[in-house]
Amino acid sequence: MLEMKVFREDSKAVFENLKRRKMPDDIAKGVIQMDQEWRELIDEGNKLRSQRNRISREIGELKKKGKDGSDLLGEMAKIKKGLMGNESKTKETLASREEARMRVPNLLDSEVPQGQSEHDNRELSLHGKKKKTKTSRPHQEVMELVGGVDLKRAANVTGRRFYFLTGDLARLEMALINYAIDVLCERGYSLTIPPFMMNKEAYEGVVDLNDFEEVMYKIEDHDLYLIATSEHPLTSRFKNEIIEIKGEPLRYAGISTNFRREVGAHGMSDRGIWRVHQFAKVEQVIICKPEDSKKFHDELVANAIHIFKGLEIPFRVVDICTGDIGTVAARKFDLEAWMPSSQQWKEVVSASNCRSYQSVRLNMRYRTPEGTDFPHTLNATAIATTRALAAILENNQQADGSVVIPKVLRKWMGDQNLIKAK
RNA sequence: GCAGAGGUCGCUUAGCCUGGUAUAGCGCCGGCCUUGAAAGCCGGUGGGAAUUUCCCUCGGGGGUUCAAAUCCCUCCCUCUGCGCCA
Known part of the structure; x- marks a missing residue:
């Protein structure tokens, strides 16, 4: 399959290639769209994880000092819930993107002769x-x-x-x-x-x-x-x-x-x-x-x-x-x-x-x-x-x-x- | 097929029992030093998204937990022994 950077930085090459092969471009378009969604989801997930890790560290610090961190648990529960939804969506989106990406054909050498059969x-x-x-x-x-x-x-x-x-x-x-x-x-x-x-x-x-x-x-x-x-x-x-x-x-x-x-x-x-x-x-x-x-x-x-x-x-x-x-x-x-x-x-x-x-x-x-x-x-x-x-x-x-x-x-x-x- | 021991960054390795930022060495890259090199010293050395911050990564997947390399389940693979076998 093609490198993601080709879809991200040189999608023109992908579409021109499909034209040369006389193939439809909807799958490649799907890859680009799903990649965008996936990146947004990753960003969202990273922010949630960042919060989770921060609070978790705080609880650790409190425990070390012999204090109790249980008043932070409510906030943690909310983050975890959000993260669960985010993670399953991220996974699904990536799987769909990869499945589509596998179906996009290789970029042809410019010297390949044009022809039907x-x-x-x-x-x-x-x-x-x-x-x-x-x-x-x-x-x-x-x-x-x-x-x-x-x-x-x-x-x-x-x-x-x-x-x-x-x-x-x-x-x-x-x-x-x-x-x-x-x-x-x-x-x-x-x-x-x-x-x-x-x-x-x-x-x-x-x-x-x-x-x-x-x-x-x-x-x-x-x-x-x-x-x-x-x-x-x-x-x-x-x-x-x-x-x-x-x-x-x-x-x-x-x-x-x-x-x-x-x-x-x-x-x-x-x-x-x-x-x-x-x-x-x-x-x-x-x-x-x-x-x-x-x-x-x-x-x-x-x-x-x-x-x-x-x-x-x-x-x-x-x-x-x-x-x-x-x-x-x-x-x-x-x-x-x-x-x-x-x-x-x-x-x-x-x-x-x-x-x-x-x-x-x-x-x-x-x-x-x-x-x-x-x-x-x-x-x-x-x-x-x-x-x-x-x-x-x-x-x-x-x-x-x-x-x-x-x-x-x-x-x-x-x-x-x-x-x-x- | 059965039993036991293992799988940690390119390689080797510590950490696992007793949960809280993944340790050290080698190799490699860069810098200093040098006529040049080696040695020595200093820094870097997996992936991703953003742009200077964050996230992920300890064989794969799942679970417990505020938090998992570490505890539990499951699968894969390697080694040792036993069994079977061209």
Whole structure:
């Protein structure tokens, strides 16, 4: 969420931002109004408390001298009554203000392209060549040909959008994970295996509130949610803490299984393993000083580009527009892999600069010479296994159904260069 | 899961029994001193609202009281022991 000082000192920026996002401004107006009320209530309460403390001290003094202070008790009762009403009103007002504040989206970077939907995202660069393949079977067909997936039985034991990944494809997934981890560790990222569940309070710090209904699975009878990405625990980790950022920022490579409800999602993307309820992902997370976040956003994208270039998959980088960027990010770049079967670019990496939007909600600060300030948080995919697998299967398939294993992955595949068709 | 001991300002720590402005050290920042630095000395070092004053803050929430770090209830977490377990 946004810092209160933005609403107080620069509300124009909030409203202009809502206009760019084509969103109504009533919630933000409510925040400002409730904040005003809250401040008046605080003032009133402080005055009452001041009186209470003064009288209480007087009674203490009198008692010390062996006297009785009971004639002050009547006045005290009046103050306490006023204070009780004031305190409950103050609490309610603050709670309402905070609830509204959480719903106000992040301020967009001025360079975010204006647009309605994903069709208006701006292409920034192209990488690799689209291979001239004689076949363009969709990835789910290729998986069947190499005997690497069992969707039917997964549907029996769990439901749709789950899968058994088997044999060489399972091995390929592990290779992708190891490859991404190697790249990031070489580049100074600290590998971190987080908890795969988080409680609501921690979760509220890092996601849009709607995600509780549409994205995360709730654990029955516990205040716990399955994580949708390791970014969430990695960023929440320093909630309510003052961290030290000396020269270098905090760089993490998170690895986890991710769980997503995918409520409302449907269409062609449902086939195979493109959109599933469970997948593994290596994630990049950076926590840095505000003045450095632009630079490190570029670093995250550069890492992802390096990883996908290594896999020799054709892809492009796009700058996500105002209509497609979501609540939390101030700027977002995606990598989209070329999918021959549908002749489309499809998202395989998403890199967001959240600025202080998450750290404010988490109350995570870092030490500055003047005191403390909110750091910026950034996250980006390194490898989301199911999507990278699908891209490899489509781009590297051969006429006979076999699949060429990208060179960089072969050392984890017993030096095989091919996944043979059954 | 059971029992005991704990959780105090960035870190360490006193205060809790016996209620009355949260103690000291370390670290950090500033000043004096110095050619420079260290040491030494002095001051500062959580948050909020107002503007030079006030309020809040002792793991979270609630209660008792004129007054709660201190007493009571409850929840969370840590440590130790026991139990269970890949």
